[in-house]
Amino acid sequence: MKTYRFDRLSSLDDLALHDEPVPTPQRGEVVTRIHAVSLNYRDLSVVLGNYVHAVTPGLVPCSDAAGEIVAVGEGVTAWKPGDRVMSTFHPRWFGGRPHRTMGGEVYGSHQDGWLSEYKLCSQEAVVAVPPGVSFEEASTLPCAGLTAWTSLSGHPPIRAGHTVLTLGTGGVSVFAVQLAKLFGATVIGTTSSDRKGEVLKSLGVDHVVNYAAIPAWGAHVKKQITGGLGVDCVVEVGGAGTVNQSLTAVRWGGEVVLVGFLTSDNPGMDYFQLKGSGATVRSIGVGDRAGLEDLARVVAGGRLKPVIDKVFPFGEAKAAFEHLKAARHIGKVVVSVA
Numbered sequence: 039m040k041t042y043r044f045d046r047l048s049s050l051d052d053l054a055l056h057d058e059p060v061p062t063p064q065r066g067e068v069v070t071r072i073h074a075v076s077l078n079y080r081d082l083s084v085v086l087g088n089y090v091h092a093v094t095p096g097l098v099p100c101s102d103a104a105g106e107i108v109a110v111g112e113g114v115t116a117w118k119p120g121d122r123v124m125s126t127f128h129p130r131w132f133g134g135r136p137h138r139t140m141g142g143e144v145y146g147s148h149q150d151g152w153l154s155e156y157k158l159c160s161q162e163a164v165v166a167v168p169p170g171v172s173f174e175e176a177s178t179l180p181c182a183g184l185t186a187w188t189s190l191s192g193h194p195p196i197r198a199g200h201t202v203l204t205l206g207t208g209g210v211s212v213f214a215v216q217l218a219k220l221f222g223a224t225v226i227g228t229t230s231s232d233r234k235g236e237v238l239k240s241l242g243v244d245h246v247v248n249y250a251a252i253p254a255w256g257a258h259v260k261k262q263i264t265g266g267l268g269v270d271c272v273v274e275v276g277g278a279g280t281v282n283q284s285l286t287a288v289r290w291g292g293e294v295v296l297v298g299f300l301t302s303d304n305p306g307m308d309y310f311q312l313k314g315s316g317a318t319v320r321s322i323g324v325g326d327r328a329g330l331e332d333l334a335r336v337v338a339g340g341r342l343k344p345v346i347d348k349v350f351p352f353g354e355a356k357a358a359f360e361h362l363k364a365a366r367h368i369g370k371v372v373v374s375v376a
């Protein structure tokens with residue numbers, strides 16, 4: 039089978055295609071013929087050296103994929119050949135509080151990922167792709183989709199009457215826009231591009247803010263758009279360089295969900311701004327299997343169609359990574375494997 043690996047971790051040129059044997063499932067394991075893999079910023083950051091955890095070189099990249107079970111090991115009761123499945127970002131986090139060893143099991147950075155023709159994993163590490171959902175669409179759910187779902191599932195979860203602020207038009211943020219609109223919330227979406235702003239509007243965003251044109255967008259959102267109240271939830275994908283703006287935009291009693299680290303500058307956080315915001319700050323790690331199954335039910339119902347910017351053939355996976363790195367995309371970048 040053909041499998042991609044980042045043989046070294048210095049540049050995207052290190053992505054190399056290997057020929058390896060198709061794995062054989064042991065007890066409790068399944069082999070999936072992969073049809074689609076979606077890319078996340080994390081997959082880039084692993085190779086570009088700005089990922090938040092130490093990484094292992096030589097691994098198969100990518101955490102998010104969908105395909106068809108082709109072989110099952112002894113004792114597998116959950117699946118049979120022909121079943122359509124997608125990966126789970128954390129293969130052993132089924133629900134409840136995250137377990138202690140979770141951080142050491144992440145695909146692409148700590149164990150082999152899914153950018154391959156076949157993948158061996160535990161029967162517990164995949165969930166069903168709902169009928170009517172394509173492999174390409176399903177491949178966008180395990181990380182970006184679930185992260186947006188978890189972000190909006192705080193205490194209280196987002197519902198009608200709430201206001202949600204999303205940053206930029208990447209994979210997580212576009213899912214957050216779609217889910218927040220589905221829940222009946224008002225959505226304020228930032229972007230650096232007026233062209234992308236038009237797409238945000240077409241997805242139902244109520245107020246678009248160009249963060250390049252309005253550097254003090256936090257105060258703008260709070261004062262000009264919410265009349266001084268602030269937003270109920272910020273899906274904070276920017277990280278150290280944007281979190282102070284997010285703390286300005288949030289309302290007393292609201293929530294800033296720490297998701298990402300897209301910015302490279304780190305000006306530090308002001309304790310008095312943090313305390314004075316009156317907001318809860320919740321740092322998340324994608325989400326658990328139960329959340330992915332909940333999200334899959336929403337997508338199965340046809341009320342949310344994942345936004346796929348571009349699908350690249352398997353042989354052009356490096357071009358897919360370059361497309362993500364250029365940040366011209368809106369939503370998800372997908373590699374079609376089969």
Ligand SMILES: NC(=O)c1ccc[n+]([C@@H]2O[C@H](COP(=O)([O-])OP(=O)(O)OC[C@H]3O[C@@H](n4cnc5c(N)ncnc54)[C@H](OP(=O)(O)O)[C@@H]3O)[C@@H](O)[C@H]2O)c1
Nearest residue numbers: 079185206207208209210229230297298299300323324365
């Ligand atoms: N903690 C978790 O559970 C978790 C899960 C998933 C992802 N993440 C992290 O979340 C972040 C987003 O991931 P992703 O895969 O959605 O990324 P992505 O698709 O690569 O997002 C790229 C987009 O982000 C926007 N952006 C870049 N810099 C920005 C800034 N300073 N302010 C606002 N927007 C900015 C840009 O949108 P415009 O062109 O519209 O400006 C850009 O096109 C990454 O850091 C990722 O590692 C964390």
